[in-house]
Amino acid sequence: MADYSSIKGCMILRPNGYAIWQMIQKSLDKTFCDIGVENVYMPLLIPENLLNKEKDHIEGFAPEVAWVTHGGKEKLNEKLCIRPTSETLFCEHYKSIISSYRDLPKTYNQWCNVVRWEKNTRPFLRTSEFLWQEGHTVHENLEQAHEMTLKMLNLYKDFFKNYLALPAITGKKTDNEKFAGAIETYSLESLMLDGQALQVGTSHNFGDNFARAFDIKFSDKNNKLKYVFQTSFGVSTRLIGAIIMTHGDDNGLVLPPKIAPIQVIIIPINFFKDKNILEKSYKISDDLNSIGLRNKIDVSEKSPGWKFNEYELRGVPLRLEIGPNDIKNNKILISRRDNSKKYNIAIRDAYKIKDIVEEMQREMFLKAEKFLTENISYAENIDEFKEILKNKSGFIKSSWCSNSDCEKFVKDNFNITPRCIEFKNNLINREKISKCIICGEESNDNVFWARAY
Amino acid sequence: MADYSSIKGCMILRPNGYAIWQMIQKSLDKTFCDIGVENVYMPLLIPENLLNKEKDHIEGFAPEVAWVTHGGKEKLNEKLCIRPTSETLFCEHYKSIISSYRDLPKTYNQWCNVVRWEKNTRPFLRTSEFLWQEGHTVHENLEQAHEMTLKMLNLYKDFFKNYLALPAITGKKTDNEKFAGAIETYSLESLMLDGQALQVGTSHNFGDNFARAFDIKFSDKNNKLKYVFQTSFGVSTRLIGAIIMTHGDDNGLVLPPKIAPIQVIIIPINFFKDKNILEKSYKISDDLNSIGLRNKIDVSEKSPGWKFNEYELRGVPLRLEIGPNDIKNNKILISRRDNSKKYNIAIRDAYKIKDIVEEMQREMFLKAEKFLTENISYAENIDEFKEILKNKSGFIKSSWCSNSDCEKFVKDNFNITPRCIEFKNNLINREKISKCIICGEESNDNVFWARAY
Numbered sequence: 078m079a080d081y082s083s084i085k086g087c088m089i090l091r092p093n094g095y096a097i098w099q100m101i102q103k104s105l106d107k108t109f110c111d112i113g114v115e116n117v118y119m120p121l122l123i124p125e126n127l128l129n130k131e132k133d134h135i136e137g138f139a140p141e142v143a144w145v146t147h148g149g150k151e152k153l154n155e156k157l158c159i160r161p162t163s164e165t166l167f168c169e170h171y172k173s174i175i176s177s178y179r180d181l182p183k184t185y186n187q188w189c190n191v192v193r194w195e196k197n198t199r200p201f202l203r204t205s206e207f208l209w210q211e212g213h214t215v216h217e218n219l220e221q222a223h224e225m226t227l228k229m230l231n232l233y234k235d236f237f238k239n240y241l242a243l244p245a246i247t248g249k250k251t252d253n254e255k256f257a258g259a260i261e262t263y264s265l266e267s268l269m270l271d272g273q274a275l276q277v278g279t280s281h282n283f284g285d286n287f288a289r290a291f292d293i294k295f296s297d298k299n300n301k302l303k304y305v306f307q308t309s310f311g312v313s314t315r316l317i318g319a320i321i322m323t324h325g326d327d328n329g330l331v332l333p334p335k336i337a338p339i340q341v342i343i344i345p346i347n348f349f350k351d352k353n354i355l356e357k358s359y360k361i362s363d364d365l366n367s368i369g370l371r372n373k374i375d376v377s378e379k380s381p382g383w384k385f386n387e388y389e390l391r392g393v394p395l396r397l398e399i400g401p402n403d404i405k406n407n408k409i410l411i412s413r414r415d416n417s418k419k420y421n422i423a424i425r426d427a428y429k430i431k432d433i434v435e436e437m438q439r440e441m442f443l444k445a446e447k448f449l450t451e452n453i454s455y456a457e458n459i460d461e462f463k464e465i466l467k468n469k470s471g472f473i474k475s476s477w478c479s480n481s482d483c484e485k486f487v488k489d490n491f492n493i494t495p496r497c498i499e500f501k502n503n504l505i506n507r508e509k510i511s512k513c514i515i516c517g518e519e520s521n522d523n524v525f526w527a528r529a530y
Numbered sequence: 531m532a533d534y535s536s537i538k539g540c541m542i543l544r545p546n547g548y549a550i551w552q553m554i555q556k557s558l559d560k561t562f563c564d565i566g567v568e569n570v571y572m573p574l575l576i577p578e579n580l581l582n583k584e585k586d587h588i589e590g591f592a593p594e595v596a597w598v599t600h601g602g603k604e605k606l607n608e609k610l611c612i613r614p615t616s617e618t619l620f621c622e623h624y625k626s627i628i629s630s631y632r633d634l635p636k637t638y639n640q641w642c643n644v645v646r647w648e649k650n651t652r653p654f655l656r657t658s659e660f661l662w663q664e665g666h667t668v669h670e671n672l673e674q675a676h677e678m679t680l681k682m683l684n685l686y687k688d689f690f691k692n693y694l695a696l697p698a699i700t701g702k703k704t705d706n707e708k709f710a711g712a713i714e715t716y717s718l719e720s721l722m723l724d725g726q727a728l729q730v731g732t733s734h735n736f737g738d739n740f741a742r743a744f745d746i747k748f749s750d751k752n753n754k755l756k757y758v759f760q761t762s763f764g765v766s767t768r769l770i771g772a773i774i775m776t777h778g779d780d781n782g783l784v785l786p787p788k789i790a791p792i793q794v795i796i797i798p799i800n801f802f803k804d805k806n807i808l809e810k811s812y813k814i815s816d817d818l819n820s821i822g823l824r825n826k827i828d829v830s831e832k833s834p835g836w837k838f839n840e841y842e843l844r845g846v847p848l849r850l851e852i853g854p855n856d857i858k859n860n861k862i863l864i865s866r867r868d869n870s871k872k873y874n875i876a877i878r879d880a881y882k883i884k885d886i887v888e889e890m891q892r893e894m895f896l897k898a899e900k901f902l903t904e905n906i907s908y909a910e911n912i913d914e915f916k917e918i919l920k921n922k923s924g925f926i927k928s929s930w931c932s933n934s935d936c937e938k939f940v941k942d943n944f945n946i947t948p949r950c951i952e953f954k955n956n957l958i959n960r961e962k963i964s965k966c967i968i969c970g971e972e973s974n975d976n977v978f979w980a981r982a983y
Contacts, residue, residue: 080623080626082572082573082619082622083577083580083622084575084576084577084610087573087574087575088573089570089571089572089573089619089623090570090571091640092568093569095569095570095571096568097570099569115545115548115549115553116545116548116549117542117543117544117545117548118542118543118548118551118661119542119658120535120540120541120542121534121540121594121612121643121645122540122657123537124536124537124647126858127536139602139603140601140603142601142602143575143598143600143601144598144599144600144601145596145597145598145612146596146597146598146599146600147596147599147609148595148596148597148647149592149593149595149647150592150593156600157537157596159574159598159612166535166542167534169535170533170535170542173533174533185545187975189643190574190642190643191575192575194601194602206573206574206575208571213928238962272705319825330766363646373723410543411742469547505907519677
């Protein structure tokens with residue numbers, strides 16, 4: 078899937094890893110396209126003065142940007158940073174192309190690489206360079222920006238469910254944890270099999286913060302000049318890490334069928350002895366192609382046992398075996414990667430494999446969702462909180478007074494962070510909001526706490 | 531299509547420009563995939579010592595790389611360059627994953643951005659940052675590497691013809707013009723409407739140059755350690771420039787249908803007066819979707835005249851008009867963007883539009899090919915050469931003795947470069963090889979000279 082490179086913290090995405098990213102990209106791009114998002118491409122480099130325009134933004138990102146100081150043999154007049162994110166570039170462009178309410182909304186997105194100079198890196202989860210998409214939108218007012226922020230959060234949630242079989246808690250970040258420059262950040266937090274949380278996507282509402290810093294105005298229907306309101310949202314190659322650590326098992330990767338580059342691996346057994354076997358294999362492959370199932374026949378000289386292991390390791394959702402006995406009985410054997418369930422199917426019924434694929438996708442999500450639900454604990458007070466911390470991993474939900482001192486107290490004493498604030502309209506597994514578990518004050522919110530990657 | 535950014539020489543690809551790149555990428559990626567090319571992703575940054583390993587390579591690229599010297603607040607121990615191309619990174623990776631003939635061949639590709647610090651830039655044609663694909667392959671011997679180099683050259687040639695309607699001359703670069711580190715470079719040279727040549731793709735054979743510099747060896751079938759042989763090949767967002775300047779006219783862009791993001795723009799006329807018009811429009815749109823034609827209905831409040839201009843400017847291949855009279859007669863009117871040819875079609879025959887699309891694609895290529903062919907002149911001697919230079923633009927073919935002094939003489943005196951050396955087995959428009967037009971020596975080759983972007 079991946080390999081280290083000689084550049085600290087930078088990863089090589091090998092064919093099996095990149096193919097998954099390409100599947101994610103293709104599916105998500107289609108989802109964006111369906112709601113009118115347009116793709117663009119902004120420069121890799123940001124001049125220092127541009128990055129500096131929004132005060133909070135530069136404070137947040139300055140410690141982790143890579144600086145270009147020389148072009149060819151010459152020292153540059155102004156140093157350029159490699160984009161850690163592209164709000165500033167989008168703002169500069171929006172300033173030049175937006176003048177009237179007729180130009181709004183703008184819903185742009187770009188697929189690109191970004192660099193954040195990380196001290197501690199982990200393949201897929203935290204790398205100095207990573208691939209991602211960053212959406213950047215512009216609206217007439219705060220309400221529309223807020224609506225867009227939540228729309229994209231929910232779009233991600235559905236996409237994660239339907240394509241990655243990945244359940245996630247959604248909620249708002251605390252002020253300390255929000256994106257540098259945002260007025261509010263919403264995130265998707267999923268739970269890895271080791272009990273640690275992973276932030277898998279974010280959606281930010283900037284209000285008019287950037288508009289004021291970059292002077293982006295439009296004339297409204299009454300010909301009055303007003304600042305625009307903006308949002309941004311993104312997911313990255315970290316999603317590959319989420320898939321590995323949500324669905325993987327001792328035998329390797331388990332890929333959700335919807336984003337598996339190969340959905341069905343066809344393994345003909347003893348096909349050197351009977352040419353019927355290969356002929357039938359190709360026929361089945363054609364049948365699968367015609368119903369849109371991505372498949373491959375492995376006709377290499379390696380043993381069936383080697384092949385079984387190899388595709389298990391790579392997480393191919395379904396294995397289809399066809400050997401001399403199967404030909405005789407006009408049958409094929411299907412094995413599901415996630416639970417080893419076997420299906421005997423008549424060769425002429427190969428189209429039924431589509432049902433198995435869909436069942437597997439659904440059941441993988443349900444299994445992961447069950448794991449997530451079972452690993453959310455509720456703490457009424459600090460003693461319960463400590464008790465859960467000692468005995469369980471996963472999320473701990475508790476009430477919190479919104480005071481950052483209390484947040485800091487938990488971080489410092491228990492090495493655990495607030496992942497997000499629960500939505501008030503969340504009706505599933507809803508616990509009442511009671512007193513802050515730290516200071517005992519009346520609270521307005523419940524928070525999900527967890528150790529996180 | 532594009533906009534300038536505040537970073538010198540860097541371009542913003544706007545939605546209409548990026549959509550074309552996405553179409554090119556999708557089609558070419560499919561073409562690669564069909565012959566077994568696998569996609570990977572290598573880091574953006576290259577440590578100085580890695581870039582320095584192959585002597586010719588670093589000499590060629592050192593003057594045009596951007597250097598990262600600081601990460602966050604700290605100075606780096608070793609400076610890193612932003613990839614101008616990724617041979618060195620691929621070599622390092624290949625060294626770690628190749629050990630046996632069983633690991634060969636490797637045919638990897640990556641889609642990414644690269645940076646070359648250009649002094650003089652032009653949108654799409656020469657920008658400091660651009661998007662491209664770079665293929666990198668590894669083989670057991672020189673013959674296989676040579677074969678691969680030509681295979682990819684021809685793959686590009688076919689792709690340019692079938693998708694971009696772009697004819698190109700192919701041939702080998704002179705030693706002076708070849709890629710830094712290659713033993714031979716082949717290129718595709720197309721002719722812009724202003725008579726200047728544009729290099730639109732290259733394919734390089736490295737022999738074992740990089741293998742020796744990076745110590746990449748494999749054990750062959752007889753268990754003998756040998757150096758590998760490598761190639762690379764690439765095309766970039768420059769292709770968008772080639773499309774603009776090959777097919778464009780006074781009214782704007784003309785897109786070859788195969789890579790047009792919208793192939794048919796449906797413009798309902800006076801649809802506020804008769805709801806049948808919109809109903810029929812949606813029906814036609816569905817029909818076009820079902821036969822795989824990308825289309826859009828413009829239901830905005832703007833006037834038909836404004837819409838005609840807008841989509842003409844954007845190069846949409848076919849315009850489909852449907853108004854009150856058309857409804858009465860059960861007809862629609864199709865206009866071709868490239869030659870304004872009109873087609874009256876019965877509404878129920880909308881499927882015939884597919885034929886028009888294919889005809890347009892074919893004819894656009896033939897027109898461009900005719901222009902190219904008519905603009906290749908042959909010079910028997912230096913007087914003819916000067917005469918052609920004075921009166922015509924385009925390519926001048928002449929014999930050349932292979933001596934770089936003669937090449938330099940032409941460059942210095944006529945401000946014109948050898949684009950490529952003609953293939954000896956080129957049977958079309960073949961002129962005999964005679965004496966070098968500069969020194970009069972016997973020659974082995976004909977060369978295509980041209981002013982180039």
